[in-house]
Amino acid sequence: MTQTSYLVAHSYVALDHLSDLISELADAESDTRGFVITGDESHLESFSATEALVAKSLKELRELTADNAAQQKRIAALEPLAAAKLAHARKNVELRRQNGLDAAIKMVQSGEGKRLMDRVRELTGQMEAQERSLLKLRADEVEAAAGSARSIIVLGTLFCLVFVSGAGALLTRSLSTQIAAAVQHVQRSSTELQSAANQQAAGAKESSTSMTEITTTISELLATSRQIAESAQRVANVADQTANAAGAGEGTVRGASESIAGIRQQVDLIVNHMLELGRKSQQIGAVLDIVSELAEQTNILAINATIEATGAGEAGKRFGVVADEIRKLADRVAGSTKEIRILIDDVRGAVNTTVMATETGSKAVDAGARQFSEVTAAFRQIASLVATTTEAAREIELSTKQQTTAVEQVNLAISNTAQATRETEASSGQTYQTASQLAGLSRELLRLVQPQAVV
Structure with missing residues (x-):
């Protein structure tokens, strides 16, 4: 039960990191879109930090799913997509700075960024579904272990009561005889x-x-x-x-x-x-x-x-x-x-x-x-x-x-x-x-x- 509980907590942490990854990539896309529309450099203040957070989340996800081969394959496919998504955002920013708003809008309208993001969401969705499936399986294991533990406790308690009662009666009789002689x-x-x-x-x-x-x-x-x-x-x-x-x-x-x-x-x-x-x-x-x-x-x-x-x-x-x-x-x-x-x-x-x-x-x-x-x-x-x-x-x-x-x-x-x-x-x-x-x-x-x- 303790090991299963630990694995449940482990799955929840992995789900949190998946949610953080989607949120960080969405923030990067939002910052880029704001700069393209307004040309205000303030929208790019958190972009560099977002890139670091994306890299950290991917690293921690790889460590958390090290015991799951299917999740490791998805992370291997997710890392280049995330890198491509961030590179597309940086390219859009440079295009807005050098060629103006129209060129940047045309790049947005090409749909490349949306395609990359949809693929990222697809992979993270698959990983999340895998983790939630593991959570359900581990919850069933916890319930089964709890039922077995209750049965063992009840039977063990009954056996201990019978054993202690018999041993107590035997010890009382023996000690009474010995104490009386003494x-x-x-x-x-x-x-x-x-x-x-x-x-x-x-x-x-x-x-x-x-x-x-x-x-x-x-x-x-x-x-x-x-x-x-x-x-x-x-x-x-x-x-x-x-x-x-x-x-x-x-x-x-x-x-x-x-x-x-x-x-x-x-x-x-x-x-x-x-x-x-x-x-x-x-x-x-x-x-x-x-x-x-x-x-x-x-x-x-x-x-x-x-x-x-x-x-x-x-x-x-x-x-x-x-x-x-x-x-x-x-x-x-x-x-x-x-x-x-x-x-x-x-x-x-x-x-x-x-x-x-x-x-x-x-x-x-x-x-x-x-x-x-x-x-x-x-x-x-x-x-x-x-x-x-x-x-x-x-x-x-x-x-x-x-x-x-x-x-x-x-x-x-x-x-x-x-x-x-x-x-x-x-x-x-x-x-x-x-x-x-x-x-x-x-x-x-x-x-x-x-x-x-x-x-």
């Missing part, structure tokens, strides 16, 4: 997810309780360490006073005897504190074992939750992020537990060192008490022992300060662990809420896909 799988996954979230919440709650107990124990240990530091500082002060009093005579010796008794009490107190600190360290180690086990269980739950979220596809992506955060928190708890265990081992080592130093000081004090009767001879020895005691007290003070710092670090780590446990508990609640929403969405989707399957 929704049931999502429901099972959401149920398992809720169960895992409950277990995780319970574990997080136990971890939070254990962290609270550990924090309390660490706080007591920190207070004990500060007391030990203060006691060690007092021991150092007493030792300094004893060293100064050693060279001041019997009165100073009696004061030194009392100071030594005080030192022995302080040493016993230090020993008691050190033993208590050792027991607290053991308790902390036991609590850390519980925390480490909880961290491992939390990590296992997080891995299982990540696996379930991966199996849930797009719907479990959000839960997968939460499970990954829980696993990271569990890893942080495990790392912090290891650091705490190292610090506790350091504390135990410091306690053992302190106990050994304290026992050494206690033995030195006992030896000084037994030999106190030999006051005069033993002053130097007492001063030396006091100096040793002072050094040990300073070491005790330094160790207790280090121990206090370590306990503060342990306390900070425990606080971070408690915070992580609280975040884990909050994440567990969010996980449970997400699982509940997922279960509700799956039920709603199942009701949309299979209304009869939902009660």
